[in-house]
Amino acid sequence: VYTLTQQDVNTGSRANTATGTGTTPTGGTVTDTDDETVTINAAPQLTLTKTAGAITDTDTPANGAGDVGDTITYTFAVQNTG
Structure with a gap:
């Protein structure tokens, strides 16, 4: 969960990166990363x-x-x- 800030609204978007890490059955490590940018449409009124x-x-x-x-x-x- 992320709460938007005024700076996010001023910028017009909020980028977020998530990384998942796990262990294989043989004890090795696996990892993956995904990015998502959400566009924020300002509504001045x-x-x-x-x-x-x-x-x-x-x-x-x-x-x-x-x-x-x-x-x-x-x-x-x-x-x-x-």
Whole structure:
């Protein structure tokens, strides 16, 4: 089992080599090696949430409604979901 790292994702692949060793019936040694490279497809993605805040009422006296010249404050939350 191998847990991918950010560097693996940045590189775009992960190479792995395995070696097996055994003993023959006559006491000799046998060995074999195999390589495998797994391609990692990055999935860059962002989630943006925009939230309207309070309206700044610039009327004199304030009328409690959104009018020309009033301002709205927005908040943005950006999350890396890739």
